[in-house]
Amino acid sequence: MSFLEMENVSVTLGDTAVLEKISMRVEEGEFVSILGPSGAGKSTLFRLLTGGLPLQGGRISFGGEPLAARKNGFAFMPQRDALMPWRRIIDNLTLGLEVQGTRRREARAKVMPLLADFGLEGFADHYPAQLSGGMRQRAALLRTVVLGRPMQLLDEPFGALDALTRIQMQRWFEARWQKARWTSLLVTHDIREAVALSDRIYVLSPRPARVIAEFAVPIPRPRLVEAPGAQAHAIESELLETLLQQTREHP
Amino acid sequence: MLPAPSRVVDQIVQNRALLWANTIPTVKATCAGFALSLSVSFGLSVALDFMPRLRRALFPIFVVSQTLPLVAIAPLVVLWFGFDLTPKILIVALVTFFPMLVALVDGYEATDREIEDLMRSMGASRLQVFRSARLPSAMPYFFAGLRISITYAVVAAIFAEYVGARAGLGIVILNAKNSFRPDLVLAAVVISSLLTLCLFGCTALLQRVVLGWRDVEGHR
Ligand SMILES: Nc1ncnc2c1ncn2[C@@H]1O[C@H](COP(=O)(O)OP(=O)(O)O)[C@@H](O)[C@H]1O
Ligand SMILES: [Mg+2]
Numbered sequence: 449m450s451f452l453e454m455e456n457v458s459v460t461l462g463d464t465a466v467l468e469k470i471s472m473r474v475e476e477g478e479f480v481s482i483l484g485p486s487g488a489g490k491s492t493l494f495r496l497l498t499g500g501l502p503l504q505g506g507r508i509s510f511g512g513e514p515l516a517a518r519k520n521g522f523a524f525m526p527q528r529d530a531l532m533p534w535r536r537i538i539d540n541l542t543l544g545l546e547v548q549g550t551r552r553r554e555a556r557a558k559v560m561p562l563l564a565d566f567g568l569e570g571f572a573d574h575y576p577a578q579l580s581g582g583m584r585q586r587a588a589l590l591r592t593v594v595l596g597r598p599m600q601l602l603d604e605p606f607g608a609l610d611a612l613t614r615i616q617m618q619r620w621f622e623a624r625w626q627k628a629r630w631t632s633l634l635v636t637h638d639i640r641e642a643v644a645l646s647d648r649i650y651v652l653s654p655r656p657a658r659v660i661a662e663f664a665v666p667i668p669r670p671r672l673v674e675a676p677g678a679q680a681h682a683i684e685s686e687l688l689e690t691l692l693q694q695t696r697e698h699p
Numbered sequence: 700m701l702p703a704p705s706r707v708v709d710q711i712v713q714n715r716a717l718l719w720a721n722t723i724p725t726v727k728a729t730c731a732g733f734a735l736s737l738s739v740s741f742g743l744s745v746a747l748d749f750m751p752r753l754r755r756a757l758f759p760i761f762v763v764s765q766t767l768p769l770v771a772i773a774p775l776v777v778l779w780f781g782f783d784l785t786p787k788i789l790i791v792a793l794v795t796f797f798p799m800l801v802a803l804v805d806g807y808e809a810t811d812r813e814i815e816d817l818m819r820s821m822g823a824s825r826l827q828v829f830r831s832a833r834l835p836s837a838m839p840y841f842f843a844g845l846r847i848s849i850t851y852a853v854v855a856a857i858f859a860e861y862v863g864a865r866a867g868l869g870i871v872i873l874n875a876k877n878s879f880r881p882d883l884v885l886a887a888v889v890i891s892s893l894l895t896l897c898l899f900g901c902t903a904l905l906q907r908v909v910l911g912w913r914d915v916e917g918h919r
Contacts, residue, residue: 533913547831
C-alpha cells in the first residue's frame with residue numbers, strides 16, 4: 449500500500465464541482481507533482497488533506513490508515529508564504545512547534561541551527577516585510593520543514609517569485625531535497641519546475657479537476673545544475689501538449 | 700459675538716481652579732465609560748467570533764441600539780441612575796461600544812485565510828487560531844476604531860453632564876451659557892478639545908507599541 453492514497457475523491461463547493469473522482473498515490477520518499485491550470489482545484493485538494501475541508505466523496509488513506517485517523521501527518525506550505533507580518537521571522541518559524549505545545553525557548557533552539565542552511569542567518573529578528581521574496585519563501589519552507597512531519601505539501605512554493613529568483617530557489621531546493629528526501633506533493637502550474645523536481649507528475653484537467661495523465665520522470669538528479677537535457681525536453685513537450693489539448697477542449 | 704482668542708485664554712488662566720476641578724469628573728466619566736465599553740465590546744466580539752449564529756441574531760439589535768437618539772436616551776439614563784458618575788459612564792459606553800465592536804468583528808474577519816489554513820494544518824485548535832491569527836489580524840482595525848471612539852467618548856461625557864450632573868466640563872458650559880458668558884463657554888470647549896487630543900495621543904502611542912511591526916521599513 450502506498451504512503452498516501454486518494455481514491456475517487458470528489459469535492460463540490462456551493463454549486464461548483466471542483467474535484468471529480470481524483471485518484472493518486474505517493475510512495476514514501478517520493479516527490480510527486482500535480483500540474484494543472486489555475487483554478488483547477490489544486491489548492492482545494494490540499495485543503496482536503498490538511499483538514500480545512502471535510503471529505504465529501506471518495507477515500508483517502510495515509511500511512512495505511514484512513515486520513516481522519518492520522519493527525520498531524522502533513523507539513524503544509526501555502527500558496528502565498530502566509531508569514532504573519534506581525535511576527536518576527538524566528539517567531540514565524542516556531543509557530544508550528546508552539547502550536548504543538550513546545551516551549552518557546554526549546555522551539556527557538558531547534559530552529560536557530562537551521563537558519564544558515566535556509567539562507568536566513570542574521571534575519572531571525574527581522575519582520576517578513578523586510579525580507580526579499582526568495583527569503584520569505586525559504587522562511588515559509590523552513591517553517592514547514594521544522595515540524596518534521598512525514599510528508600510535505602507544497603502549494604506553488606515558487607509561483608510568486610521573479611524568474612531568476614525562481615530558478616535559484618529551485619536549484620537550492622533540489623540540493624536541499626536530495627539531502628533530506630522528504631516525501632513531497634508539489635502543486636505547480638510550471639511545467640519545467642514539475643519535470644525538474646518530480647519523480648512522477650499527475651496532470652489535472654481544468655475545473656472540475658480530473659486526473660488526465662500520469663508521467664514518470666526517470667531522469668537522474670541533480671537535474672538543475674546543468675541545462676535540461678533531451679529527455680527532460682521530451683517530457684516537457686509532452687506535458688505541454690497534454691495541457692494545451694485540454695484547454696482546447698474546454699475553451 | 701465671538702470673544703477674542705486672547706480673552707478666552709485669559710478666562711482659562713483666571714478660572715483655572717474651576718476648570719481643573721470640573722475636568723476631573725469629565726476625565727473620570729470618559730475613561731471609566733470607555734473602559735467599560737472596551738471590555739464589553741471585546742468580550743462580546745470574542746463570543747460572536749466563536750458563535751457566528753449568535754452574531755447573526757444579535758447584530759441587528761446592536762444596530763438598533765445605535766439608532767436611538769442620544770438626546771432622548773441621555774435624560775432617561777440620568778433619571779434612572781441619578782446625578783452621579785454612573786449615568787455618564789453608561790452614556791459614554793453606549794456611544795463608543797458599537798464602533799469598537801464592529802471594528803473588532805470586521806478585524807477578525809479580515810484574517811488571511813491562508814494563515815488560518817496553515818495553522819489548522821499544524822493542528823491548531825480554534826482557540827489557538829483565534830489567539831495567534833485572528834486577534835493580531837484585528838489589531839489595525841481595533842486601533843482605527845479606538846481613535847474614532849475616543850473622540851466620541853469625550854463629547855458623550857460632556858453631553859451626559861450637560862443633561863444632568865453636579866460637576867464636569869458639561870456643567871461649566873451649561874452654567875456659563877446661562878449666565879451669558881461665551882468667553883467661559885469657549886474656555887471649557889478649549890479644555891475639552893485638549894482633553895480629546897490628549898486621549899487621542901495616548902491611543903496613538905499605544906498603537907505604536909502594539910503595531911510596531913507596521914513601522915519597519917518595507918511596510919508602505
Ligand atoms: N468556497 C468556495 N465556493 C465555491 N467555489 C470555490 C470556493 N473555493 C474555491 N472555489 C473555486 O474552486 C476552484 C478551485 O480553486 P483552487 O483550488 O484555489 O484552484 P487552484 O489552486 O488549482 O488554482 C476555483 O475555480 C474557485 O473559484
Ligand atoms: Mg491554488
